[in-house]
Amino acid sequence: MSVQPGWYVDPADTDTRRYWDGEGWLGAPIPVDATPPDGPPPVEPPPAPVTPAAPATAGTSGPATVGVGGPPQQGPPPGYGPQPGHGPGWGPAASPPGWGPQGNPPGWAPPGGQPGWAPPPGHPGWSTRPPEPRPHGLVLAGYGRRLVARLIDFGLVLALNIVANGWFVWRLAQEWAPYWREVFRRAARGETSAEGLPLPSEQADLLLLVILLIASALWLAYEVPAMAANGQTVGKRLMRIRAVPLAADQPLGMGRSLSRWSTLGLPTLLWYCAGIGLVLQLVDALSPLFDHPLRQALHDKRAQTVVVEVPHPTGSAPSNDRNQHSGDTP
Numbered sequence: 001m002s003v004q005p006g007w008y009v010d011p012a013d014t015d016t017r018r019y020w021d022g023e024g025w026l027g028a029p030i031p032v033d034a035t036p037p038d039g040p041p042p043v044e045p046p047p048a049p050v051t052p053a054a055p056a057t058a059g060t061s062g063p064a065t066v067g068v069g070g071p072p073q074q075g076p077p078p079g080y081g082p083q084p085g086h087g088p089g090w091g092p093a094a095s096p097p098g099w100g101p102q103g104n105p106p107g108w109a110p111p112g113g114q115p116g117w118a119p120p121p122g123h124p125g126w127s128t129r130p131p132e133p134r135p136h137g138l139v140l141a142g143y144g145r146r147l148v149a150r151l152i153d154f155g156l157v158l159a160l161n162i163v164a165n166g167w168f169v170w171r172l173a174q175e176w177a178p179y180w181r182e183v184f185r186r187a188a189r190g191e192t193s194a195e196g197l198p199l200p201s202e203q204a205d206l207l208l209l210v211i212l213l214i215a216s217a218l219w220l221a222y223e224v225p226a227m228a229a230n231g232q233t234v235g236k237r238l239m240r241i242r243a244v245p246l247a248a249d250q251p252l253g254m255g256r257s258l259s260r261w262s263t264l265g266l267p268t269l270l271w272y273c274a275g276i277g278l279v280l281q282l283v284d285a286l287s288p289l290f291d292h293p294l295r296q297a298l299h300d301k302r303a304q305t306v307v308v309e310v311p312h313p314t315g316s317a318p319s320n321d322r323n324q325h326s327g328d329t330p
Contacts, residue, residue: 007036008131133293136249138308140295141241143288146307150285152235153223160218165211172207175200208272216268220261228257231305240310243300252305260303 003020009032010018016029019040027041132140178198186193226233231242231252243252243260252260264284270277284298291297294306 005040011131135246135294135306135308136244138244138249138311141239141307141309143295145239145241145309146288149233149235149239149241152238153233156234157215157219157222160222161215164218165214168207168211168214172204172211175204175207205272212269212271216265219265219268223265224254224257224261227260228252228254236307240312241307242310243305243307246294246304246306252303256303256305260299260305263299263302264297 003022005020005022007017007030008020010016010025010029013029015032017032017034017036018029019026019036021040030036134140179200182197223233227243229251231244236242244250245252245256264281267277267280267284270280287297288295288300291301294300296306300306
């Protein structure tokens with residue numbers, strides 16, 4: 001997976017930020033706390049011409065090199081090492097034992113970097129993960145917080161359903177009670193025949209449809225207005241997380257909030273279809289575990305939102321699932 005162009009924390013120097021153009025670092029670094037400009041950095045002026053090297057004199061031990069504004073130096077430059085293609089027989093296959101795949105010694109790092117430094121994925125030969133994105137400078141919410149917030153909201157909606165749906169659920173239970181009593185009686189006697197079981201009336205199907213409609217309406221009324229206003233339900237507020245649009249750090253609005261809820265809430269009406277609705281909701285709930293790097297659920301992807309942590313009022317940095325420096329999303 002290639003990393004989108006944008007300003008990211010430089011893994012070689014975590015106090016600076018540089019621009020990644022999709023294939024490599026571009027331009028000079030800036031302080032990590034500075035606000036990066038829109039788009040790539042300005043093109044740097046070409047380097048000053050280098051004075052041609054003077055001819056080597058007799059008795060010298062190596063080629064003479066001339067730096068800009070300095071006297072000639074004999075021998076190879078500091079830090080010179082065998083590289084693929086430098087001299088006959090050299091290359092990854094001919095490197096001495098213990099040297100790296102690029103003909104570099106173990107622990108080698110580019111100038112200014114530390115051993116083990118590597119650019120983001122997409123660069124040939126490297127496979128490390130990119131910095132954790134921070135949409136609008138905010139830390140992505142962890143899976144644990146999102147799960148606890150959803151369980152809190154589920155408990156509150158269930159309490160509302162007990163009040164509003166209690167009578168309909170009792171009536172549905174009365175419709176099915178003779179059937180289940182007979183099933184348990186035959187099971188206790190070891191009978192496996194299903195003939196003659198007392199089936200519920202047609203009213204049972206109507207009761208189930210009413211229950212599901214009321215449950216969906218209560219869930220919609222509980223979640224959509226609250227999410228539209230500030231991106232938080234009661235559970236999200238308690239867990240200090242909220243949903244924000246990818247485009248800007250602003251309220252979701254009714255349209256985006258309704259689109260987000262419908263992907264997860266409307267399948268409730270399909271519970272009576274062999275549990276298809278419940279399966280769809282389970283897939284949606286687990287989808288953030290497999291989405292990288294923004295941890296978006298299916299309902300987040302449809303509404304183009306992302307769930308982030310709410311900054312602490314004291315200004316202290318909130319916890320994150322990964323202890324690593326993060327760059328802003330492009």
